[in-house]
Amino acid sequence: MRLFLWWLRRAVSAVATLAGVSILVFLALRAMPGGFAETILGPFASAEQQRELAERYGLDDSAFVQYWRWLQAAIGGDFGTSMISREPVASELGARLPVTGQLAVMAVLTALFIGVPLGVLTALRARPDGGGALGRLVSGLGVSLPEFVLGSIVVFVFSRYALGLSVGGYVPFADDPAGNLTAMILPAAVLSVFAISATARTTRDAVLNVLVEPYVTAAVARGESPAFIIRHHILRNAATPVVVLLSTITAYLLGGAIIVEYLFNLPGIGSYVVQAVGRRDYAVVQAGVLLAATVFIALNVIADLVVGLIDPRLGVTAEGRSM
């Protein structure tokens, strides 16, 4: 019951945040320089044209009515049409989603399988006397390598020297699995450098926190081996912050692989949105941002679900955790 109430509250808060996000995005669109009419018609349109447009789109209605109309359309999957391609934004985004999705999944899986063990190992080797500075340097380096620097260098190296992996030349996985992978490995690798380091750092922190818990001391006192304690007592207890981080990273990659997609010329959502900003194609920007935020919120809720499965105390200490 308590858990159910917790879930209810969580769901309500997610919906509320989503509503807030939609309002923010809607207002952002209205606040565009020049306003909607100028955006559509260009700065040199006559007053007549502008009035006609305002009538057609109901721009003279109150902001609330406009928002409501826009929201209804958006919930129905209608995000308007791209002013550049004249295609419905929803279908264009849909076509690009698999690319971004594949990229995110590849990077997150890498982070999971490399970052988590790395974090556990470095936590177990941590010393109180500030040794481990070298480890801190390496992990710090990982989160300090911006994608646009690392990506640029990778693009340079691999386009200059034939090293077997191609830059660009994306083909859908269904058409040519091998070709798809050779095109995707590099961008996924660039993305995963940050993901691995962030995962390793969070895992290390979480494990260090669990290591000093009394139940770990109790297990050591019972004469359990390190491997046993890690497997039975540490991994699950340290998992919560890691799960939350992985969901954040996934969301970030799904909405924000922008720079890598742009650099590697991948037809994903990110590069689409960047182009759209450059061309002032606001319907696209709006839909892309809304999509990213929605994915983020949804993944957060999923992470909470998973955390609920991991830690039975959830619902009891929910108040402390939810903020």
Next chain:
Amino acid sequence: MSGARPGDVSGDGTSGGGAPATYPSTSEERRGVRMRIAHLTGWLRRLDWLSRCGLFCLLVLVLAALGSMVNLGGDPAEIAGGRLQPPGPDHWLGTDNLGRSLLPRLLEGIGVTLLLSSIAVLVTAVLSTALGIVAGYLGGMVNNLVMRVVELLYAFPSIVLAILVAAVVGPGRPAAMAAIVLVTIPLMTRLVRTASTSVAQRDYVTSAVVSGVRLPRILIRHVLPNVAGTIAVQGTYALSVGILVEGGLSFLGFGVQPPQASLGVLIQEGGVYMVAAPWLIITPGVVLILAILSINVVGDGLRDRLEPRETRSLR
């Protein structure tokens, strides 16, 4: 503890013996400043070598930025030589596609990036501190309201939020600054709030409330000093995020606009001529990485100092 907290032992140089105990006199104020300096050097001494290296790197970068203001290394806009020349005695870091020398451009870029990010983070720090302390101390409705807004901003992946800002404000420095502020506010506000909540429950705050001290004074005299550590640590991390956001946004062409240089702009320009002139991207790239790394390392060091943690082995 011997000597580890220099504030405790710096009473030796106090001028005059008869300073009244209750109200700060000028000599006591002076002593306060001296103690604060002693405190600072004590902090430095207690940071480990890695954090000290980080601080040193930052110092060098700041000096470089200051140097750019007096056109150290030349005028960044001047066409100084041939195009795309490799580093050499005339142009230590080579020249770009227009024949501008990279060194002054790099210095200018460091200055622009650092200044822009610092101002933005300062704004974040002030806003976050105010919001976080008030929300954490008062709790209730105020807390709910502030946290809702913060959660709203948090729902946007950082670069997406930055791009949205650029789309609304239009590309340029204001966009970059606004983006940094909006990206860094949520986390900092959250953490300041959490810290304030726990401070608000301590005895000395309760006793201040009971003895009728007014709210602003409680917040400034009692709560603020106790969350200052959190603000310092989060401030350093926010600065590295700020540099990252400025770089990313300028790289995509929505931040600082050429011909003005920023590290992001230089990397973007360098990327175009990467094959012919790799130094154009490598140098600013390395500087950017170094800046972010130094800040993160200093932040880690600060955090380890503020929250020293026990470790244990499983053996």
Next chain:
Amino acid sequence: MTPLMEADDLAVDYQAPGRRVRALDGVDLTVARGETVGIVGESGSGKSTLGSAIGRLLSQNAQLSHGALTIDGESLFDLSAVQMRRVRREKLGFVFQDPIGSLDPTKRVGAQLRLALRGRGASLDVTGQLERVRLADPRRIARAYPHQLSGGMAQRVAIAMAMATEPELLVADEPTAALDSQVRDDVSTMIFALAAEAGTSILWLSHDLAAVGRRCGRVAVMYGGRVVEDGPASEVLARPAHPYTHALANSAPASAAPGERLQPVPGRPPVLTGPSPGCAFADRCGFAIERCRSERPRPVRIKAQSVLCHRAEELAGSAALAVHGVGSAVATTPPVPLGGDRS
């Protein structure tokens, strides 16, 4: 015959950045088979460090400065990790202060009890083990998560884990401090009963002199990282031979006669940064003389007790160390310094 546990001039330091704290400053203590020993001291006296040292459970910033600690003749600090694990499994049992924290929050009680019993010859009958620690409705408790238990229940589970293997020495670090006063007695009684049944020696760490005195055969009082008085419980309680024990006995609520004012031990326990030059209690002691500050006291025998005090013999002859409410006819006046300078 070798004693079950022996600490010989054991000194342990904690190293923090720019700072070193001495937690144990030369502890001498033995525990014989089947004996129940209470270690009494304020927080900071080093008793918990001693308890952790026995299982080699010290945190990583702790360093053995000198001395030795042996279990059954094996020197703990010379053992390999594997050997140490064997000693822990076969000879030692631990019960800690925080009962709920000592259990893994993500595992059901039954599951973690089974994990703890696996592969060490103990009965795998979880319900039976829970019944042994007198938990009503063991089946329901086996299905519960630790946070759903009360402190008393959780401590019984922890005791079941520690005692299932019938260890030779049970180290109990303030095991009832976090419990309600009503369950406190039940839990203590149960631990001593289980230990007596299994022939387990007990090392009971506590700050409550009177409670320890009631249950343990022997009491060792710790102060400033040393055992300052060690002897039969009844003797130490009734006729303390060390000024600190005396102060402690007088500060315990149980020892006060109705209407009598409790005397807290004045001052705070010391934080040592290295070996204490003299007696660590000198600054708080009403009987301290110059020698107490400059020369480390060596153990002297006063009747059945072994005492670390330069003036023990002298004080034993006077009535200065009588305990209120026990020998109250003798000394109702506060102890008067017998000389020595207190600046």
